[in-house]
Amino acid sequence: MIKVDIVGLGNVGTHLRRALSKTADVASVNPRTFDGLRRDCEICFIAVSDSAIDGVAQKISERLASDSILVHTSGSTPISVLENKSRNTGVFYPLQTFSKEVELNYENLPVLIEANNEATENSLRQLAAAAGFKSSAASSEQRKSIHLAAVICCNFVNHLWHLSDDYLKRNNLDFKLLLPLIGETFGKISKVSPRDAQTGPASRHDMKTLEKHLDMLENNEELRTIYKILSDSIMKYYAR
Amino acid sequence: MIKVDIVGLGNVGTHLRRALSKTADVASVNPRTFDGLRRDCEICFIAVSDSAIDGVAQKISERLASDSILVHTSGSTPISVLENKSRNTGVFYPLQTFSKEVELNYENLPVLIEANNEATENSLRQLAAAAGFKSSAASSEQRKSIHLAAVICCNFVNHLWHLSDDYLKRNNLDFKLLLPLIGETFGKISKVSPRDAQTGPASRHDMKTLEKHLDMLENNEELRTIYKILSDSIMKYYAR
Numbered sequence: 137m138i139k140v141d142i143v144g145l146g147n148v149g150t151h152l153r154r155a156l157s158k159t160a161d162v163a164s165v166n167p168r169t170f171d172g173l174r175r176d177c178e179i180c181f182i183a184v185s186d187s188a189i190d191g192v193a194q195k196i197s198e199r200l201a202s203d204s205i206l207v208h209t210s211g212s213t214p215i216s217v218l219e220n221k222s223r224n225t226g227v228f229y230p231l232q233t234f235s236k237e238v239e240l241n242y243e244n245l246p247v248l249i250e251a252n253n254e255a256t257e258n259s260l261r262q263l264a265a266a267a268g269f270k271s272s273a274a275s276s277e278q279r280k281s282i283h284l285a286a287v288i289c290c291n292f293v294n295h296l297w298h299l300s301d302d303y304l305k306r307n308n309l310d311f312k313l314l315l316p317l318i319g320e321t322f323g324k325i326s327k328v329s330p331r332d333a334q335t336g337p338a339s340r341h342d343m344k345t346l347e348k349h350l351d352m353l354e355n356n357e358e359l360r361t362i363y364k365i366l367s368d369s370i371m372k373y374y375a376r
Numbered sequence: 377m378i379k380v381d382i383v384g385l386g387n388v389g390t391h392l393r394r395a396l397s398k399t400a401d402v403a404s405v406n407p408r409t410f411d412g413l414r415r416d417c418e419i420c421f422i423a424v425s426d427s428a429i430d431g432v433a434q435k436i437s438e439r440l441a442s443d444s445i446l447v448h449t450s451g452s453t454p455i456s457v458l459e460n461k462s463r464n465t466g467v468f469y470p471l472q473t474f475s476k477e478v479e480l481n482y483e484n485l486p487v488l489i490e491a492n493n494e495a496t497e498n499s500l501r502q503l504a505a506a507a508g509f510k511s512s513a514a515s516s517e518q519r520k521s522i523h524l525a526a527v528i529c530c531n532f533v534n535h536l537w538h539l540s541d542d543y544l545k546r547n548n549l550d551f552k553l554l555l556p557l558i559g560e561t562f563g564k565i566s567k568v569s570p571r572d573a574q575t576g577p578a579s580r581h582d583m584k585t586l587e588k589h590l591d592m593l594e595n596n597e598e599l600r601t602i603y604k605i606l607s608d609s610i611m612k613y614y615a616r
Binding site: 212231232233244245246248272274277278280281282284285286287288289290291292293294295296297298299300301303304307308309310311313314315316317318319320321322324325326329330331333334335336337338339345348349352353358359361362363365366369370372373 | 452471472473484485486488512514517518520521522524525526527528529530531532533534535536537538539540541542543544547548549550551553554555556557558559560561562564565566569570571573574575576577578579585588589592593598599601602603605606609610612613
């Protein structure tokens with residue numbers, strides 16, 4: 137079994153340990169004392185906060201065999217932070233939000249992989265495959281783009297739900313009423329592209345409904361502005 | 377068993393028939409010929425396109441017993457369209473997108489109910505309960521608000537996914553990578569309010585990341601504007 141050390145006891149470290157323990161000989165390493173770090177481990181994961189990666193990598197590099205693979209798990213940190221800290225370096229970025237308390241199914245978990253040489257990339261992709269993950273190669277630049285897209289697809293989307301919740305409360309209606317409809321909206325994009333899944337008044341250029349909605353929002357400047365900008369944007373993509 | 381006639385053979389009519397047939401004696405009625413309409417049915421549903429409701433209701437009123445309940449199923453049409461067409465009128469609006477071909481679990485389907493008198497409202501809510509739906513009372517005004525919120529929660533959300541898909545394509549990345557993360561974002565709001573579920577750079581007032589992202593979008597004016605407005609809006613709701 138491949139020897140894998142995971143430095144960091146947080147959300148990512150905990151989930152990585154669980155996910156890899158079936159296919160690898162995994163050891164957890166305290167990122168302050170480095171107790172338990174195995175000089176001869178084949179892959180050493182650094183799963184600490186972004187700002188701590190540089191310092192932790194430095195300390196590990198003094199304790200690791202020269203051919204061990206040194207890897208971090210951060211989406212927004214370039215691979216270059218590991219430069220000169222090992223001969224073989226990489227990034228192994230799981231695209232999921234982890235909470236220690238929430239169990240996850242790791243089957244097909246998307247993982248973005250980058251490495252400073254081909255042999256290292258192959259080792260990381262093999263490990264991902266053995267764990268049942270779905271790995272893709274992505275450069276540091278691409279990981280930055282994915283992070284930006286995740287903000288739009290998750291944080292902004294959640295904010296639209298938040299604004300709707302507030303709006304419905306003011307009309308004595310319960311946001312939970314919309315959950316089945318929202319669930320179906322999400323369900324659709326696993327089958328067709330979001331472009332093909334679109335429905336609603338803006339995609340039909342139904343100006344009567346759009347104007348009625350803008351009138352209904354005349355006392356809610358914030359939501360009115362967002363309604364207008366997103367409707368205008370939708371209309372650009374669909375023929376009249 | 378209560379006699380229920382459903383006028384209309386489209387998506388809503390088809391699903392209503394399937395959902396009610398366990399708890400009611402249901403007949404489907406052709407909305408052009410009115411073949412099969414039973415004069416003594418207790419509840420008559422009009423499940424036709426919004427613009428056809430008025431005309432169909434008129435024709436039905438000539439064929440229905442005076443104490444039958446006449447109901448339409450439209451979100452954005454007021455109950456007043458049925459005025460003078462029966463003594464007992466109502467709205468029975470299922471909050472879900474229906475496609476004839478897609479089977480649905482009707483358990484807990486949210487239905488918004490309105491009626492012109494209490495006895496009619498009770499009958500409609502009893503029917504909904506018998507079918508396993510989750511009914512709430514909502515005025516015509518409130519149904520309009522729910523429709524507006526649905527546009528924001530579903531159409532606008534889908535558009536953000538569409539813009540992200542386009543953005544990722546330009547960076548040779550696959551939108552599907554984000555599906556598990558988006559699924560988890562949706563999963564969260566069944567447990568906590570969207571307000572409490574929010575994460576990401578704007579909610580943390582992480583100006584460094586916001587500026588980095590705006591820089592990355594400098595050649596994409598459309599997405600840059602949306603990024604700025606939604607981030608500014610998020611920041612207003614979360615303390616620094």
